[in-house]
Amino acid sequence: MLEIRRGNERGHANHGWLDSYHSFSFADYHDPEHVHFGALRVINEDRVAGGQGFGTHGHRDMEIVSYVLEGALAHRDSMGNGSTIRPGDVQRMSAGTGVRHSEFNGSPTDTAHFLQIWIIPDAPGGAPGYEEKRFDDAEKRGRLRVIASPHGRDGAVKIGADTEIYAGLVDGDERVEFDVPAGRRVYVHVARGAVSVNGEALEAGDAAKLVDVPKVTLERGAAAEVLLFDLG
Template sequence: MIEIRRSDERGHANHGWLDSYHSFSFADYYDPEHMHFGPLRVINEDRIAGGQGFGTHGHRDMEIVTYVLDGALAHRDSMGNGSTIRHGDVQRMSAGTGVMHSEFNASEHEPVHLLQIWVLPQRAGDQPGYEEKRFDDADKRGRLRIVASPDGRDGSVTIHSDASIYAALIDGAEQAALPLQAGRRAYVHVARGALTVNGEALAAGDAAMIVDAAAVTLEQGRDAEVLVFDLGALNG
């Protein structure tokens, strides 16, 4: 079964310096039908104006993955980490027992466009942690490249959850497929471009929620950049 959610069905908040679309309930956007999908809790598509960002604030018991689409994001945290991530970089921060951090556009003039993803951990109270890896376009061209996983396999960042995240660039005749084990579900988020997912046409910002399927198939892409989540169950 596949359920499609279109880009314009997401929550939206424009604060001037921040233009954000919420795939799941977040902040002032509440949608009881879209609280989470398995352990996937948040996908926020954020555009942050030059010189702006999120001042120091706290998180706990959440796996936070940041995927930059355009521009650069500067990160600082209470664990002593400081870095600037760009398109191709995947950052993982495990909030665990508690961490403080800030995120700012690294440019004073150009916007930064990113996806911030929250995944519920398998257990509470772990030690906080941080990791980042780079995945060039060639790694994702015409294939599903694992970028986050519970065991850090194939050079992915490690998230402490029953979830794996894949990224793909699909264009023209390129195809990619992800087999799903029985009882697993998949969530597909189109970051940009357009393509078909299991025969359904999706455009930028659209998502597909897939259950009881043998595989996720991506094809007929038009400059598409896609994230695919392989998820276990959590509270249904």
């Protein structure tokens, strides 16, 4: 099965300082057909105006991954972590038994554009944690680079869920194939540009759900930046 969801079908909320698209039910956007896909619970595409951001608030029992596309995102949390991440950086915060944090645009003038991803953990009540890693474009060019994994495989950030997240850049004649392990499902989100997924043309904001397929093929890219989720 291959199911396409177009970017303009997502939930949308514009608060002035925040322009956000929701791939799954979130906040005031309720869609019983798009609550989660396996352990993948949230993909929010956020654009935050300069000098603005999310004030201190709490989470628990969720693996939260931030992937910056443009600009800078300044993070502070109750575990004592504080840093600013930029394109190429991947941040993972395990909320576990509870953590409070804030996320602000690291620039007073430029828009910050990023994806906020929530993964449901395998078990509730774990210890909160934080990690960030950098993955240069060369690591993702014409291939899928694992950026999050249950065991931190190949230098990825470590998440407490049976999920792996890959990032790839696909352009021109580049062709990327992903062999789907038996019994797994795959979700592909196009963050930028355009690309063909198993023969279907997708653009920025579009996504593909794939179930019972042996392989995922990404090709005919036009400056595409893609995230692929390997889900149990």
